[in-house]
Amino acid sequence: MNHPSSPIEPLQWPDSAARQLTVDVMRLDKLHPIVSGNKWFKLKEHLALANPNKPIITFGGPWSNHLVATAYAAKQHGLTAIGFIRGEEPAHTSATLQEAAGYGMQLEFISRQRYRQKEDPEFIQELSVRFPGAYIIPEGGGGLPGITGSEAILRTANTTAYTHIGCAIGTGTTFLGLWRASTPQQTIVGIPVLKGFDAAPLSHPRTLFLPQYHFGGYARHPQTLLDFMNGFYRDTGVPTDIVYTGKLFFAILQSIRQELFPTHSRLLIIHSGGLQGNRSLPPGALTFGK
Template sequence: MVNYPSVIEQLRKKQYTDRDLHVDVLRLDQLHPVVSGNKWFKLKGHLHNAMLTPGTPILTFGGAWSNHLVATAFAAQQLGLAAVGVIRGEQPATLSATLTDAAAYGMSLSYISREAYSRKDQPAFLQQLNDQYPGAYIIPEGGGGEAGIRGSGNSPGHR
């Protein structure tokens, strides 16, 4: 899904070269135009896990301006997976640019109250989601969880 461009930028500044210092910056913002920053690393393990069961929809959480939702929606679309975004708060009259993008990438948006959203990590709430979206692979908010942690510990050269 991601072709790694040259994401290492060498800083060549006089104050560094005068001291014989070599400074490299890892530019995660240049990994991908949609799945940028650390989002790819946090999502890759989850996406791999979801792909192990064909037809598995992905379900994840976020607010009206969640870049995680857009990255997940795009990645799911590229992999041919259905995606559901559980959105914190009531549906606004006008969608944020972020939610507009997530929907454009095929993500179904499901709005829940902030009070209900606060229970998103509780087993009873997760069971309700499982009942509503049978077989869904649930990605914690922001791509957390064990798969997200493992993925974010790797560099671009690791898959």
């Protein structure tokens, strides 16, 4: 995967203009139709470490953006990919898993209890015996290679003029990469999408967390969030997803209204892609895209 350049677009929000703020969005969702957004950056270092003659193994749920991105990227690199899926195999697999399988990923369904053990030494040992020499990519493309890859996000464009850089937080991989690549004058703002977020592992100087915008937990999407996403697209033309970016932009807008950011701040919001996850919604729930 070649190094991309990231388009940065202005967001014309009346709330930000009234408070003399500059708010731009880095459209990582535009970089690639399949390896969407930050997935490109998190995967590239992992794939460089994989043995070309051995499989790669990774993990995800039935609507995982990571699984689709990994399946496609593995195929492009001539690698065999195996995905361990959270939950028993359903009668009808999700569109996401069908797409991943279409790119050649072998799907293995395991119970939720077993899935929670995926990082235990015993589970890892079982995988190493069953798949000798396989390279394991953590769920979501985490780990040090994912963090290192995410550092390149801020190097795809000139981002040094921004005072604040905001992103959604799942595993924290992208957040840490952004922090490591930022300047001493920049604050990295993280919006956790999981309930019960523990900020301690990610807390560093120049970090700010807004943990109150998870909307009930991971992938929870009450009507309030859907209404915001539809209105945001109508006003800006920027599509968002129910897991990450919808909550991200909602949190940033509320924080602007609450005057969290000093006057004349320059905000860059990282659109991390992941729009395919919206396919889990019933038809008509969103007025745009997939």
